[in-house]
Amino acid sequence: MALPLATAAIALSLPLSSAALAAAPADPPALRVCASKGAAPYAAVDGSGFENRIAAIVAGAMNRKAEFVWTDKPAIFLVRDMLDKGACDVMIGIDDGDPRVLTTTPYYRTGYAFITRADSDLKLTNWSDDDLARVRRIAYQFHSPSEEMLKQTGLYEDNLIYQYSLINFTDRRNQYTQVPGDVLVSEVAKGAADVAVAFAPDVARYVKASSVPLRMTMIDRNGMTAAGKLVPQQFDQSMAVRKDDAALRSELDAAIAKVRPQIAAILREEGIPPMEPGLGQ
Known part of the structure; x- marks a missing residue:
């Protein structure tokens, strides 16, 4: 029995449709x-x-x-x-x-920055600035070049208790612990810290959004330890x-x-x- 013309036409078109589908490019992977x-x-x-x-x-x-x-x-x-x-x-x-x-x-390209209140008279641009001697309380990020440089300035030991208070005195052994960027900015804004030092992308939006005017100054040169080790800042x-x-x-x-x-x-x-x-x- 012969196929009806319409059915035959559909049957003949199927191989072409399949071939066309096979040739269609797949969506790029996510x-x-x-x-x-x-x-x-x-x-x-x-x-x-x-x-x-x-x-x-x-x-x-x-x-x-x-x-x-x-x-x-x-x-x-x-x-x-x-x-x-x-x-x-x-x-x-x-x-x-x-x-x-x-x-x-x-x-x-980015790097570490000092964050102070806009009304502060501290002038800080790098780790060799004389105004660091006037800093009494500084907030920073653990495991960072800033922590290493603070050990060179004498500020590290003086700030240990304060710094650990920012993480509720959590034991850092065998776990990764960090001070969030918004906390660092808040400490400066409310006057609890004279200055904070942080990786700029960690804190930029919080500095920008602060209701208390703040100043963020990029550190303009690498640090150097007493032993002559270079400590990159950018x-x-x-x-x-x-x-x-x-x-x-x-x-x-x-x-x-x-x-x-x-x-x-x-x-x-x-x-x-x-x-x-x-x-x-």
């Missing part, structure tokens, strides 16, 4: 971004972090969508426990040249991929080049001071 739930103001689950925005525009330049992969662990564990294990594919905001990963071309920031993923790094480099103006605008809005590459000693 750009899986490693992130810690406790990493605000960098990345935030609600999307309010400035790295959420940077990831979105970079992914868009790659014709992808940014998909954040979250962990409850602090950000210092992202390479070991997330990136290296394949849970995600890219990190946003890591020191250029970090030996654990492949880093992209840097997309901004760092180029890159994105990072696994060491065997050079292809993705190349894609990211191309995307970063396309959206540099947009990245710069996000950083300005965040309140992170723009810096040029290079640093005097």
Whole structure:
């Protein structure tokens, strides 16, 4: 029995439709971004972090969508426990040249800064300034170049009890403990600390939003210990991929080049001071 003409036409068209479907390009994979739930103001689950925005525009330049992969662990564990294990594919905001990963071309430069009240007469621009001798109470970040430099100034021991009060005297042994950026800024704003010193991206939005006028001054030169060890204060920031993923790094480099103006605008809005590459000693 012959097939009806309409049925035959449909049957004849099926192989062509299947071939056409097979030839249709698949959607590009999402750009899986490693992130810690406790990493605000960098990345935030609600999307309010400035790295959420940077990831979105970079992914868009790659014709992808940014998909954040979250962990409850602090950000210092992202390479070991997330990136290296394949849970995600890219990190946003890591020191250029970090030996654990492949880093992209840097997309901004930043560093540590002194935060004082705008009405303070302290004039601080680096760790050699004479006005450091006038500081009685200083808040800082643990595990940082600032902590190392404070040990050179004599301020470290004098501030230990105060500094530990900022973390409710939590024992730092065998656990990662840090003073949040908003706490550092609040201590200065309310006059509990004469000055705070912090990585600028950690505190910029809180300085900008403070109801008490504050001043953030980027440290303008590297520190030096009594033994002659250089203590860098400024760092180029890159994105990072696994060491065997050079292809993705190349894609990211191309995307970063396309959206540099947009990245710069996000950083300005965040309140992170723009810096040029290079640093005097």
